[in-house]
Amino acid sequence: MRCISDLGCQPVIFAGAGLSKRYLGAPSWIELLDSICKLNPEIEHSLAYYRQKYGSLLDVGEELIPAFHSWAWAEGRANFDDALFDPVTRQCDFLKFFVAKFLIDALPEGFEGLQPIDLVDEIDLLKCIRPHSVVTTNYDTLCEKIFPDYKRIVGQKIIRSQGLSVGEIFKIHGCVSAPQEIVLTRSDYESWSNRKKYLSAKLLTYLLEHPVLIIGYGAQDPNVLAILRDIDEILSSPGSLVSNIYYVIYDSQISDVSEPPSDMLLDLGEGASMRVNALHACDFKWIYQAFAANASLENVNPKILRALMSRTYNLIRHDIPRMRVQVDFATLEQAVSSDDTLPKLLGITGLGDPDMFNAVYPYSLTAVAKKLGYGHWNPANQLYNQIVREKGAEIKASDNQYHIKVKAGDKGEFHKYSEAFVELLRKVKNKEDYDVVLNQGVASSNETELTEAAERDH
Numbered sequence: 001m002r003c004i005s006d007l008g009c010q011p012v013i014f015a016g017a018g019l020s021k022r023y024l025g026a027p028s029w030i031e032l033l034d035s036i037c038k039l040n041p042e043i044e045h046s047l048a049y050y051r052q053k054y055g056s057l058l059d060v061g062e063e064l065i066p067a068f069h070s071w072a073w074a075e076g077r078a079n080f081d082d083a084l085f086d087p088v089t090r091q092c093d094f095l096k097f098f099v100a101k102f103l104i105d106a107l108p109e110g111f112e113g114l115q116p117i118d119l120v121d122e123i124d125l126l127k128c129i130r131p132h133s134v135v136t137t138n139y140d141t142l143c144e145k146i147f148p149d150y151k152r153i154v155g156q157k158i159i160r161s162q163g164l165s166v167g168e169i170f171k172i173h174g175c176v177s178a179p180q181e182i183v184l185t186r187s188d189y190e191s192w193s194n195r196k197k198y199l200s201a202k203l204l205t206y207l208l209e210h211p212v213l214i215i216g217y218g219a220q221d222p223n224v225l226a227i228l229r230d231i232d233e234i235l236s237s238p239g240s241l242v243s244n245i246y247y248v249i250y251d252s253q254i255s256d257v258s259e260p261p262s263d264m265l266l267d268l269g270e271g272a273s274m275r276v277n278a279l280h281a282c283d284f285k286w287i288y289q290a291f292a293a294n295a296s297l298e299n300v301n302p303k304i305l306r307a308l309m310s311r312t313y314n315l316i317r318h319d320i321p322r323m324r325v326q327v328d329f330a331t332l333e334q335a336v337s338s339d340d341t342l343p344k345l346l347g348i349t350g351l352g353d354p355d356m357f358n359a360v361y362p363y364s365l366t367a368v369a370k371k372l373g374y375g376h377w378n379p380a381n382q383l384y385n386q387i388v389r390e391k392g393a394e395i396k397a398s399d400n401q402y403h404i405k406v407k408a409g410d411k412g413e414f415h416k417y418s419e420a421f422v423e424l425l426r427k428v429k430n431k432e433d434y435d436v437v438l439n440q441g442v443a444s445s446n447e448t449e450l451t452e453a454a455e456r457d458h
């Protein structure tokens with residue numbers, strides 16, 4: 001897409017409840033409240049009664065708090081965690097815990113058996129987007145299932161985080177993993193609204209500098225509008241098209257001959273409005289394909305990028321100013337003046353460097369065979385085929401820590417192998433136990449260290 005090409009970065013996905021309903025069969029907000037009301041004998045009336053009496057679902061949630069609190073302290077105790085019965089626990093935490101438990105029990109752990117099969121294809125394509133980050137108001141763990149290498153940040157931790165990085169899932173309305181953070185009642189929403197501007201400020205760089213794909217929300221969803229309203233105050237361009245925001249509108253009646261409008265005007269309230277791109281679809285595959293990352297980015301581990309960015313952030317903000325590390329400022333000044341020198345200073349060398357390439361993947365298959373004591377390449381290839389049969393790991397099908405495929409001319413190609421591949425085949429030859437875990441792209445010996453550093457810094 002032109003937007004992705006012009007901005008030169010991956011999109012941010014804003015994921016709503018519609019996405020969880022599509023891929024997990026998750027309940028809507030109304031369906032969720034209706035289900036938990038039916039499970040609590042302390043609740044005298046149906047959800048319809050409370051909706052008619054209070055109007056807003058937020059007010060209904062507020063009304064349900066005493067019923068779940070009293071039920072938990074009576075015959076419903078077995079449905080709640082023992083830790084909730086501490087005197088300092090808030091009454092609302094019983095309701096939130098039950099909602100979280102209900103969703104965990106009701107929703108599938110994965111996508112096995114998902115029908116129709118086209119939805120499985122959609123999920124695979126959604127994974128290929130490799131978004132910079134994901135923002136969601138969902139309580140469930142759909143986003144974590146789709147992007148397992150991304151770091152989950154819930155509720156208040158978003159505001160307290162030191163800086164925004166790559167590969168993170170921001171759960172702004174809480175999560176089943178932290179029920180106390182769930183936004184479910186009028187008082188929850190008012191508290192969230194008071195913090196919203198701080199959240200918007202955190203997300204501002206993302207929403208201005210990246211393509212933004214909003215999916216799973218209704219056309220005028222108040223959760224989306226609340227964030228965009230703050231963004232609009234900074235843009236100060238009423239009614240003009242915000243070219244990097246794409247709003248996906250589900251339309252079950254759309255066809256190949258349909259010509260829906262390519263943009264939509266969002267009413268932000270108080271006389272403000274924002275025009276964004278509109279993508280009308282009932283099948284989302286073409287949308288995911290349009291936003292998909294290029295092939296090289298698919299091989300990048302977001303944990304490593306997040307760890308590198310986080311450690312660099314702390315180095316610049318804390319360690320160097322306080323002189324906690326020895327700094328050669330002359331070397332730094334020289335390095336940052338060159339696009340090629342800084343990566344080398346950080347220990348990052350491109351595969352375009354012939355010395356680095358040959359050091360990591362020095363062997364042809366014939367050379368691998370000779371290292372194993374064979375006089376011909378075929379026995380080594382038979383060991384490889386044994387790995388494919390036993391483990392299902394087709395090492396030659398991708399670039400990884402064992403193997404890389406190199407183009408030679410327009411149509412030719414040849415394969416090179418690493419020392420790790422030699423050792424793997426040696427284990428197979430000697431009938432030793434072995435495992436194959438493919439790290440896509442060039443594996444870094446510092447991966448574990450960097451990932452642990454990211455966890456500490458957050």
